Amino acid sequence: MTPEPSDLQAVVQDLHRRNVTWLPAGLGSRLDWGPPVAQPHTVLSCRQLNRILEHNPGDFTISVEAGTPLVEVQQALAHHGQWLPVDWPWGSGPGGEASGSVGGLVARGQAGGYRQRYLGVRDQLIGIHLLRSDGVAARAGGKVVKNVAGYDLMRPLCGSWGSLALITSVTLRTQPIPPHRQGLRLEGARPALGSFCRWLLGSSLSPERLDWQRRGGEASLLVSLASISAQTLQEQIACIEAKAGGEGLGCGCLEPDALAAAECCGQGDPEPDWLLRLGVLPDRLPELLEQRALGGLELVMGAGSGLATPGAALPRCRPTGWRACGATARRPEGRSPCCGSPAAAACPPGSMRPPGP
Numbered sequence: 001m002t003p004e005p006s007d008l009q010a011v012v013q014d015l016h017r018r019n020v021t022w023l024p025a026g027l028g029s030r031l032d033w034g035p036p037v038a039q040p041h042t043v044l045s046c047r048q049l050n051r052i053l054e055h056n057p058g059d060f061t062i063s064v065e066a067g068t069p070l071v072e073v074q075q076a077l078a079h080h081g082q083w084l085p086v087d088w089p090w091g092s093g094p095g096g097e098a099s100g101s102v103g104g105l106v107a108r109g110q111a112g113g114y115r116q117r118y119l120g121v122r123d124q125l126i127g128i129h130l131l132r133s134d135g136v137a138a139r140a141g142g143k144v145v146k147n148v149a150g151y152d153l154m155r156p157l158c159g160s161w162g163s164l165a166l167i168t169s170v171t172l173r174t175q176p177i178p179p180h181r182q183g184l185r186l187e188g189a190r191p192a193l194g195s196f197c198r199w200l201l202g203s204s205l206s207p208e209r210l211d212w213q214r215r216g217g218e219a220s221l222l223v224s225l226a227s228i229s230a231q232t233l234q235e236q237i238a239c240i241e242a243k244a245g246g247e248g249l250g251c252g253c254l255e256p257d258a259l260a261a262a263e264c265c266g267q268g269d270p271e272p273d274w275l276l277r278l279g280v281l282p283d284r285l286p287e288l289l290e291q292r293a294l295g296g297l298e299l300v301m302g303a304g305s306g307l308a309t310p311g312a313a314l315p316r317c318r319p320t321g322w323r324a325c326g327a328t329a330r331r332p333e334g335r336s337p338c339c340g341s342p343a344a345a346a347c348p349p350g351s352m353r354p355p356g357p
Contacts, residue, residue: 002045005065012166013135015042024162026067026101030091030108046103049168052076054143061126061143063171066103071096082174086121087112087263090309094264103167109159113209113224113263116304118175122158127171130157143171178226180233181208183259184240186221188249193221194286196247197303201282205236212285212301212308213265219289221303222262265300278308 001022003011015022021041025031028045049065052073056062057080064073070089074096077083089110092099106128111120118124127141140153157164186193193212200210200223208224223240227233237253244251254262278301280288285301288294288308301308 001042002047005048008046008049008168009131009135009137011044012131012133015044016134024107024166026104026107027069029098029100030089030104033108044166046101046166046168049103053169055080056143057082059144060174060176061171062174063127063143063169064102065169066106066167067101068103070099070102070105073102077174078177081177083177084124084172085114085118085175086124087114094260102170102172106158106170107160107162107167111305113211113222113300113302115302116210117206117208122155124173125154125158125170126173128154128157128167129169130165130167132165137168138165141171176228178208179228180230181224181226181256181259182233182237183225183254183256183262184223184237184244185252185254185262186223186244186249187218187252188247190219190286190289192247192249193219196244196249197221197285198283199243200240201304205239209263210303212289212299212303213262214289214297214299215265216298217296219286224259224263265298276310280306280308282306 001011012022021039023031023041023043025043025045027047028043031043046065046067049067050069051065052068053063053065054061055076060082062073062077062084070084070086074083086105088096088099089105089108090112106121106125109121125141127139127143129137129139131137138153140157157167186196197210197212200207205225208226209222210224211222213220213222225233225236225240227236241251278288278299282302282304285303285306285308288301289299297310299308299310
């Protein structure tokens with residue numbers, strides 16, 4: 001069901017009045033990520049809510065409707081030298097193809113490697129409009145960065161997977177696109193990489209991302225640096241190279257194009273057989289790489305967040321072993337169920353189920 005924007009509130013009120021279970025959705029690109037529904041339900045799409053409502057370049061804010069494709073928002077911001085500092089969602093193409101809607105991004109609340117410097121989506125969200133399950137409209141936050149009016153309802157809504165309300169529009173904080181960006185690939189013994197990682201996280205340097213990557217059985221560190229000053233960027237690179245040399249690590253420079261390709265390693269398969277996400281304390285990431293259950297998997301792990309995702313299609317193996325390592329593993333809805341996956345969630349009539357917008 002894809003109603004016109006002017007009819008959306010009336011449709012939600014009608015579904016509530018008829019006691020119909022409905023599923024909030026954006027572009028529907030990741031609906032199978034949520035737990036399956038055990039009874040008939042109606043998918044309510046915000047696809048028609050696809051406008052950029054307001055962009056204030058001077059205040060570094062943008063207001064968009066929830067069904068607006070993320071790639072279109074980034075393209076519009078790029079014309080003004082700005083961007084939303086978020087990774088393309090898992091399963092997107094290199095250029096943001098199939099990245100879904102902005103509303104889906106907020107509803108999932110997940111973040112990738114850029115979280116190291118720019119924090120997560122919930123920290124960039126400064127305003128939100130929504131419809132409750134009974135069709136009542138509400139809003140929280142505002143259109144300016146420094147806003148303390150009302151209750152902070154944005155935090156629970158971000159990452160709620162649509163279970164609390166239907167998001168209709170959001171206001172987000174933007175950032176200027178750094179004119180200078182370069183990456184570094186560090187390779188060597190795992191203990192030395194771990195020691196270097198702890199030093200960098202505790203230093204005054206501020207990398208955009210610091211990711212553990214394991215490809216072909218070998219672990220390495222991907223460091224992304226960005227600055228408005230080319231001189232400052234080179235000073236940071238020189239500092240890191242000197243420290244890496246002292247630790248006995250190899251350090252190779254990556255130009256922007258090579259860095260962008262390396263960052264795509266964690267975007268995964270657009271139609272995966274398995275959905276896998278691991279979370280451990282950041283200082284245990286090197287230990288995680290030693291787990292036999294994860295042997296052979298290509299992994300991308302945020303050194304500061306402790307969150308890991310597969311960097312390629314997952315092989316057929318036992319998900320119970322992944323769960324023992326701190327993973328959440330399940331097959332997408334409509335495919336063979338995962339061993340130990342959550343049981344089908346039965347939603348009461350007239351309610352919404354947590355979706356994968």
